[in-house]
Every structure is written in structure tokens, then in C-alpha cells.
Amino acid sequence: MGAVDQTTADGHLERYDEALARDPMAAFALVREWMRSDWRALFAELRERRPVFVTPAFTVVTRFADVTEVLSRESVFSVRAFGPRLDAALGGPYMLGWDATPMNWRERGLMQVMLDPRDAARVRELAGRIADEALDAAQPHGRIEAVHELFRHVALGVCAEYFGLPGPDPQTLSRWTRAIVTDGFANYTGDPAIQAESVRAGAEMTAYLRDRLAGLRSALRAGLDLPDDVFTRLVRTSLPPGLGLGDERVAINMAGLPLGFVESGPGAMAEAVEQLLLRPEALAQAVAAAADPDPAHFDRHVWEALRFNPFFKLLPRVCEQDHVLAAGTPRATMIPEGTFVLAAPASAMFDPDVVPEPDEFRPDRPDHHRLFFGHGQHACLGVHPAKVVVCEVVRRLLLRPGVRLLPPPEGGLVRSGGIFPERFVLGLGPEGRAA
Ligand code: HEM
Known part of the structure; x- marks a missing residue:
């Protein structure tokens, strides 16, 4: 891969x-x-020869226009595939499992206000500080196991300080997100042991969140000075009767933040770093851009690298009514009700109809050709903090001299289940020092 x-x-x-x-x-x-x-x-072959790839078990959608059609028609292509799994873990409905319900509309809107895009500079600084501390600690050893010591470490630190969710401890929060996300996104065979682990983790997580919420409410009543994190903001927000969120809904919406971040953030960082380290020329350009005082000049190198191995390659949907996809084009295909549809953003981002010379590594591609954060009704809620954290961690890493892949047996990025990054040992500092 x-x-x-x-x-x-x-x-x-x-x-x-x-x-x-x-x-x-x-x-x-x-x-x-x-x-x-x-x-x-x-995907290249499918885009060319069978762009809507119908199999008896699922249909894969590969062209850019068709992927965005699927993702923007939530009443036709629903997220019902996620719903029951997430509900079982969290003990109630959550936005990613439900389409166009009034609850979804209100809660998504409210959480967008809480995740204020104007926090981006502060969140970038926070992620950079935590990353630098981890890199300073690793530097004397001449190497770093980047998945746990850097990528997950920063994601959990951002959860603690920006979301206001430290968990009982980072390892426990990390165990909860892995168990729930594995069931929600990678349990293709419906393994009951994985489901049970997810339900157990979800119950522990929501119990923890309810406790923390009670603690925050009493601290506020006591007039204590609390940090400006997302959890505190949500608890402080008072809306007219009928519009506010009860405690159960606050807990479930807060659970969604580490669930959205702790797996996909490190996933994106690991894949982007591996793709850059595999390309000496692209790496040299990225390293030069990392020193630019405007970090935006660097970020596009990360997104272009990630395009060559996106963390989310397929987004699952269930077709709720017979629908002609790509109507009026030669690839028009009737998708019958009940079809399990896999929209493939990883393929769409290589569609030459939209992305010129897609096999070339070109950091200056426009943002609207990127589908890393989904599209339409369920596009990523955390996109603003996620973008700056992912890019800043990669930037701080590349600012260190001598970052490199190690020769076997260390070397490559190890993924569990072929998906989740598990181990990625990188050399740091002068060649020959890694021990
Ligand atoms: C601050 C960090 C993050 C948070 C809080 C977050 C949260 C969420 C939530 C709540 C949703 C569901 C939105 C809805 O259903 O309306 C979502 C969707 C999504 N997120 Fe994130 N996320 C974060 C980071 C990321 C990262 C790093 C990536 C990948 C690079 C990512 C990719 C996606 C994608 C592809 C979807 C769409 C899923 C679909 O349509 O099926 N997210 N995110």
C-alpha cells in the first residue's frame, strides 16, 4: 500500500x-x-471501464461527479449503515448515523458553533507545542515511534485541552475510540465480539462524560474560573426552552469529538508522512515549505501526499429508493433500493475529468478537488481543527533534521486490520544514530 x-x-x-x-x-x-x-x-480501471461497479453485495462509485452526487443526496443514499452500531455504543442517536432528522440539523448546527473556525490558530499552536515536546523527548534516541509517541499523543492532547476531554487518562480514552470506531467502520463481518467491545467502551465513555458534565455544572454554579474549551462552552451555552440540549444529548455529542478525531487524525498524519518520505523530491519541497512563516504554504504538501493514500477511501451508504445515478451521462446506472453503496473519494481524487494529470504529485491543486473530509450533509464536523492539527504535526516533524524511514525490519508503517496505523518508527537526527 x-x-x-x-x-x-x-x-x-x-x-x-x-x-x-x-x-x-x-x-x-x-x-x-x-x-x-x-x-x-x-480504481483507475473501474473509472475507465465500469465507473459504477455493481456487484451482488455492493456497488462501488468511482467518478468524482458520482461520488459527490451520492454524498449530497442523503435522502436517497442514507448513513443507515452506521446508525445502529453508533447508537448501540453511545446509547442514543448520533448525527453520523441519522439523516435529515430535526435532531441532526439542530445538533450539527450547535456543534459547528462550538467548534469555532476562529479557534484554528490557537489549536494549531497547541498541536505544535505538544508535537515539539514529544519530538524533543525522542530526539536523544535518534528515533521515534510516531503513531503512539507523536500522532495519537497529540490527538489525545488536543482532546484534553481543546475539547476539554482528557478522559480518565489518555490510554483509556484511546482504547474507547479504537473499540467504537473499529465496530462502526471496520467490522465488515459483524463480529459479535467486536460489537460487544464497542458497546462496553461506549457505556464507559458516556458514563465518564456524564460525570464530567455534572462536575462542570457544579463548577459553573460555584462561579469557578473554567478554561475556554469546547465542553465548557457547550455547558455554558443557554438556549431558549425546547432548543437547548439535555444532559444525555450533551454527553453523546461530546463523545462524537474524540470518536471523530483520535483514529482519523493520526490515520491521516501517518499516511501523509509515509507518502512524503517515499518521495525524496516531494519531501524536499515540503521540508522547504515547512520553514515558511505562513503555515498555509506548507499544508498543501500534506494534502497532496494524503491523496496518494487517503485514510478514508470508501464512505458507505444505503440506497433508500430506486435511483438513476449519473442520469443523462453514458454511465447512468439504476441503483435499486436496498443497495449497499460505497462512494470512493480515494478514486474521485484521481478522476482526470476533474483533477488534471492525477498521477502527478502537485501540491498546488485547489482545495475543492479534495474530498478527505467527505461532502454534503455529513461532511466532517471537525474539519477546521482537524486540518490545522494534522498539518501542524507533520510540519513540526519535518522541521526536525534527518527525519527518515528506517531500513527493515523497522521501516514501514504497520497498520492493524490493514486500516489503523499501529507502528511507524522513524529515524531522527544524523544518519546512523537511530538505535
Ligand atoms: C477535530 C477532529 C474531528 C472531529 C471532531 C470530527 C468529527 C466528525 C463528525 C462528528 C462527523 C459526522 C458529521 C455528520 O454526520 O454530520 C465527521 C464526518 C467525517 N469526518 Fe471527521 N472529525 C474530525 C477529524 C477528521 C479527520 C482528520 C478526517 C480525515 C482526514 C475526517 C474525515 C471525515 C469524513 C470523511 C467524514 C464523512 C463521513 C461520511 O460522510 O460518511 N474527520 N467527522
Whole structure:
């Protein structure tokens, strides 16, 4: 998956069609394996030859226009696939599992106010400070295990200080997010043990949140001076009767913040760093831009790197009514009600109809060609803080001299389940010092 140039040879479709005729399960296994290890070549072939890829179990949507159509038509393509899993973990509905309900509309709006885009500079500074402390601590060893010591460490620190959610301790908060997100997004077979672990973690997490909420309310009543974090803001906000959130809703909405961040933030950082380190020329440009006083000049190097291995490659939806996708084009396809649809932003970002010469590494691409944070009704709630944290952590890392991939057996980025970054040991400082 980390390879710079994946094969571009065709032939996936022939192999898939053959396998399907013999054994549908083997055909799905092939597609799943390609999605992991050979996704750029697979998607390139699908965009060209079968842009709406219909299989008996799911339909994959690969062109930019069609991916954004799916993601912006929430009444046709719902997030029902997430709903029950998230509800079971959190003990009630959460926005990512529900479409166009009044609750979703109000809570998303309120949480957007709480995650004020004007916090971006402060959040960037915070993430940079935590990253530098971690890098200072690792520097004398000449190496860093970046997933835990840097990426997750910063994400958990931002949860503590900006969201106001330190958890009982960072490790416990980290265990909760992993258990719930694994069930919500990576438990394809519906493994009951993974589900049970998620429900257990969700119950612990919401109990913790209720306690903390009670603590905040009594601190406010006592007139204590509290920090300006998202949790405190939410608790301080008073809305007219019928519009405010009860304690249960506050707890569930606060749970959504670490759930949205602690897996996907480090995921994006790890993938972007690996892609940069695999490309010496792109890396040199990024390192030069890292020193630019305006961090925005650096950020686009991170997004272009991430395009070559996005953390979210597929976004799942359920088709709620028969719908002709890409109507009026040669690829128009009827999607029957009940179809499990996978919109593929990872493919859309290589669609030459929208993204010129997509296989070239070009940091100056416009922001509207990027789909890392989804699109439409469910586009990422945390996009503003997430963007600055992801980029600033990568920037602080690249500002250190001698950041490099180590030779085997360390070397590469290790992912669990092929998805979640687990271990990524990087060399720091002068060559030959890493021990
Ligand atoms: C501050 C950090 C973050 C928070 C609080 C957060 C929170 C959320 C929430 C609550 C949603 C659901 C919104 C809704 O259903 O209306 C969401 C969606 C999404 N987020 Fe984030 N997120 C964060 C970071 C990230 C990162 C780093 C990425 C990837 C680079 C990401 C990618 C996405 C995507 C792709 C969706 C759309 C999911 C879909 O349409 O199925 N998020 N986020």
C-alpha cells in the first residue's frame, strides 16, 4: 500500500468476473484485497471501464461527479449503515448515523458553533507545542515511534485541552475510540465480539462524560474560573426552552469529538508522512515549505501526499429508493433500493475529468478537488481543527533534521486490520544514530 507507483495494468475486471462465475465469496475477497493493496490501479480501471461497479453485495462509485452526487443526496443514499452500531455504543442517536432528522440539523448546527473556525490558530499552536515536546523527548534516541509517541499523543492532547476531554487518562480514552470506531467502520463481518467491545467502551465513555458534565455544572454554579474549551462552552451555552440540549444529548455529542478525531487524525498524519518520505523530491519541497512563516504554504504538501493514500477511501451508504445515478451521462446506472453503496473519494481524487494529470504529485491543486473530509450533509464536523492539527504535526516533524524511514525490519508503517496505523518508527537526527 505504501508503494509510490502501483501497477497500472488492467485485468482486475476479468479476474473479478471469472472469480464471480465460480464463487462470489472469492470475488469479494479479491476486491477487498485490491482495495487494500492495489487500490489506485483497481480504481483507475473501474473509472475507465465500469465507473459504477455493481456487484451482488455492493456497488462501488468511482467518478468524482458520482461520488459527490451520492454524498449530497442523503435522502436517497442514507448513513443507515452506521446508525445502529453508533447508537448501540453511545446509547442514543448520533448525527453520523441519522439523516435529515430535526435532531441532526439542530445538533450539527450547535456543534459547528462550538467548534469555532476562529479557534484554528490557537489549536494549531497547541498541536505544535505538544508535537515539539514529544519530538524533543525522542530526539536523544535518534528515533521515534510516531503513531503512539507523536500522532495519537497529540490527538489525545488536543482532546484534553481543546475539547476539554482528557478522559480518565489518555490510554483509556484511546482504547474507547479504537473499540467504537473499529465496530462502526471496520467490522465488515459483524463480529459479535467486536460489537460487544464497542458497546462496553461506549457505556464507559458516556458514563465518564456524564460525570464530567455534572462536575462542570457544579463548577459553573460555584462561579469557578473554567478554561475556554469546547465542553465548557457547550455547558455554558443557554438556549431558549425546547432548543437547548439535555444532559444525555450533551454527553453523546461530546463523545462524537474524540470518536471523530483520535483514529482519523493520526490515520491521516501517518499516511501523509509515509507518502512524503517515499518521495525524496516531494519531501524536499515540503521540508522547504515547512520553514515558511505562513503555515498555509506548507499544508498543501500534506494534502497532496494524503491523496496518494487517503485514510478514508470508501464512505458507505444505503440506497433508500430506486435511483438513476449519473442520469443523462453514458454511465447512468439504476441503483435499486436496498443497495449497499460505497462512494470512493480515494478514486474521485484521481478522476482526470476533474483533477488534471492525477498521477502527478502537485501540491498546488485547489482545495475543492479534495474530498478527505467527505461532502454534503455529513461532511466532517471537525474539519477546521482537524486540518490545522494534522498539518501542524507533520510540519513540526519535518522541521526536525534527518527525519527518515528506517531500513527493515523497522521501516514501514504497520497498520492493524490493514486500516489503523499501529507502528511507524522513524529515524531522527544524523544518519546512523537511530538505535
Ligand atoms: C477535530 C477532529 C474531528 C472531529 C471532531 C470530527 C468529527 C466528525 C463528525 C462528528 C462527523 C459526522 C458529521 C455528520 O454526520 O454530520 C465527521 C464526518 C467525517 N469526518 Fe471527521 N472529525 C474530525 C477529524 C477528521 C479527520 C482528520 C478526517 C480525515 C482526514 C475526517 C474525515 C471525515 C469524513 C470523511 C467524514 C464523512 C463521513 C461520511 O460522510 O460518511 N474527520 N467527522
